[in-house]
Amino acid sequence: MDDPKNYPVLIHCHHGVGRSRLFSSIYRIEYENFTNEDARENARLFWEFGTNFSKNSEKGAYLMNYHKRAAKIELK
Template sequence: IDQFAVVEPGKLYRGAWQQPWPMRRLVRRYRIKTVLALAHPPDHPLVVREKAMAAELGYRWIHIPIVDERGLGDYHVISDHLDQAAAVLADPANYPIYFHCHHGINRASMVQIAYRTKYCGWTLERATDEITRTFGLVEVAHGPDYRHMQSFYLERVLPFRRLGAPPATATSSRPAPASRPAPASRL
């Protein structure tokens, strides 16, 4: 299973876009109830195929494509999508959930940081350190990456905390840090 990692055992798993057979195996083995897809437009062949697989296997499929909107002058769209995706991860009704982007690196890491900071009460530094230890931080010139997280933290997380919003009940205890990606041969 490509770029697969356990974020919170029994609750949150992350990785890359999977071919059909590994995805079927992942859904069965981890009893995945929800898949959150973070890449590609709705008409992309990978999106169409995964949506059809969700209908076939009976899991909930949510598509929140995090795309680079900076060229349009509105980076807030990325923050809106990060907010939506983090809320999906924080909702116990979705567990266990597998969230992924195309390569399992940038968008999945951004959503994990958004979830950890907004719903688990982690600092940006702690959440970023978790990603650095497990996946590494990658800068890209053609799409969103972790550099966006500073503005997300300042504009979305800190005001959320000032409103006194409690961490999600499912994550009120300290979750274990994400494990390193598992080699494909282990699964």
């Protein structure tokens, strides 16, 4: 994701419900400066498919404990 030549990116998930939202949330934390809580709350907007990203769920807890990378990779 650090290389603009890789864009646009499509994240799709069907059988592993929630993974696309999880990776989208991590993207928001890393590149759009969302807080962990804001990214988690945003992932909860459409939770009817079996994962609600509550703070007690595995994915919600993962997002709340996610640590942003210290530095971006510099491309040459």
